[in-house]
Amino acid sequence: MSTTSPRRTPLYDRHVAAGARIVDFAGWEMPVQYRGVIDEHRAVRSAAGLFDVSHMGEIRVAGAGAADFVQRLTPNDVSKLVPGRIHYSALLDPDGTFHDDVLVYRIAADELMIVVNAANAAADFAWVSSFPHPNLAVEDASDGYALLALQGPKTTAILQPLTATELAPIKYYGFARGEVAGVPAILSRTGYTGEDGFELYLDPADAAAVWDRLLEAGAPHGLVPAGLGARDTLRLESGMALYGHEIDRTTTPWDAGLDWIVKLDAGDFVGRDALVAARTRGASRKLVGFEIEGRGIAREGHKVLVGGAEVGHVTSGTFSPTFERALGMAYVAVEHAEPGNAVEIDVRGRAVAARLRPLPFYKRAR
Amino acid sequence: MYPSENRYTRDHEWVRIEDDVCTLGITDFAQNELGEVVYVELPEIGHLFDAHDELGTIESVKAVAEVYTPVAGEVVEVNENLKDDPQAINEDPHGDGWLVKIKFSASTDFDELMSAEEYEAYAKEGK
Structure with missing residues (x-):
């Protein structure tokens, strides 16, 4: 992406209207806080918070052999990932260090979605597409999604009345397609806060209306909009790595305590040899x-x-x-x-x- | 917003002069930029400062800000309440959120500092 002017999510006007403090984050004008980091953090732990994380990137890989292609690029075991499930994984360099940490969605047998950090989105897409993929569609789908994260113990109480999709059967790191507030959505039981929650992938044109409906429906439950400041303190308490801090091009999954995302038996993947060698040397x-x-x-x-x-x-x-x-x-x-x-x-x-x-x-x- | 009896620095501190002692704090603009204050590091009573020395630090959840003293002198009082209630700086930056009192040296020239009106215009530009 060669644009130098900051980018805005479809919710930018909502953030400004809500009195958010806007900061530049990875080239995006994002809300760092509304009322205050501490209040927003506590709302997520005790009730619920709504985050705009539309700056995240999405890469779509589709076609016969899509799973093998993603397996080759990521250390977790894609063969174990059934449609409707998600796993945490990474894009590693041949030297075993992180280009990024990612979520991999098995949309269908031959379709996967890789969700990447905003700061790395353009480089990740270039990296992924640089590997031969003759019969596959590999697309930067980022502009096709707005992403809202509804997080906290009151999540299902707030979300269930707004969707016909039954939420209880969706397990942690599972997802379903459905509708939220009358518009199409992927309802993904994931998050970056250590709480129960859903991340909602939406058409950018629908995002503001869903944002409004969620805040309105959630207000009686204590739902508040929450910014990147609270997102950071929540993930830190939950021991979750943040790219550019705990993980980067100098650290391996072994260093970062992310051994569980590396499945050496899953077949060859970029970085595997380096990780095997590093394991032999010892941390x-x-x-x-x-x-x-x-x-x-x-x-x-x-x-x-x-x-x-x-x-x-x-x-x-x-x-x-x-x-x-x-x-x-x-x-x-x-x-x-x-x-x-x-x-x-x-x-x-x-x-x-x-x-x-x-x-x-x-x-x-x- | 900015009390007219105070003088203001370009680093967003305020001082209020009473006889040979001035009270020092950070401005409403500064506390707002910083966000919720969670920790304050202040000097001991008796500490001597030159003008423009770093007097202490104020930390919010996300950031740390150094506080400078525009005046030379000796610390004669420290706002001990901030240890338990650092958010007084957010709630009342020009009042209960004061940081220290300094007995300033006789040669101090307060005319170098901005008036409330000048500071308000300066802070507005900083937005």
Whole structure:
């Protein structure tokens, strides 16, 4: 994509009207918060929040052999993915590092959808289409979808009255096609918050009307619009990686604790040889959680210290609205990466006490 | 919005002068830009600053902002309430959300700082 002017989702006017603070995110003008990050975060944990994530990209792969093509590009086992199911996976480089982390949807036996991060969408599409696909359609379908994420324990109570699709049978990481508020939608039981929720893929022309209907129907349940700020604190508490922070072109799934998305038995895939070699060598570092015990908030890039020596660095750090303390994630040398270990973090020249914690920090009761 | 008895800096701090002591805080514009304040790092009483030194930091969920002192002098009081209630900075930036009181040096020239009217125009441009 060569456009330099910021792009807007179909909901931009809604965000401005709702008083959102708009920021540039991966070339998109997106709402970072409406009323406030903390309130929005807590609404998602206790009731529900509605996010506009239309900036995400979608790549459609269709035709005989589509599944084999996607298998070749991603480390998770596409053969186990039946129509109506989704899995978390990645686009890896031959060196085993991340071009992106993705969701793969098995739309039909011979049709898949790869959902990618906005920041990587153009590069991902170029990467995927660079692999030979003589009898396949490989399309950047991003402009064909708006994407709303309805997240929180009140999700089904809000959404069920607006759709004839029965939500209960749709399991986590499953999806169905149906209608929401009278317009076609893919109802996907996925999210990036650690809560129950649905992501709704919509025709961009329908997005504003669905947004309005959801907020109206959800208001009595405590639904509020939520921005990228809360999305980030929610995913961090839930120990979920964010591209450009925990994962990038220097990290492998082994480093990031994403072993479970790598199925070495599923057949060959780009990056497999490098991952096998890396596994043989053994990991030198590990992604861990930490909790600040002193005063301050560790931020991305701050050094992790043991006995004054650098043993790692922070990838994400924030104030946690749920736990009301400063939390984060960091890469730490394996010999120091045991949960429970005391470390220090160099917060702008001040060594602040911290303790390593297992991820995730937050797991919802099921 | 911006009390007329205060003077304002280009870094979005305000000072209110009473005899030889000035109270310092961040402006409504600054707190709004920052978002919900969750942590404040302030100096100890007795700390000596030169003008334009970094006085402390204010952190919101997403961001950190350094606070600078436009005046040289000694910290004589610190707003201890902010430890438990940092969001006072959001709720009342020009009042309960004050940060420190500084006994400023005799040579301080407050005319370098902006009036409320000048600052309001300056902050508007920053939007």
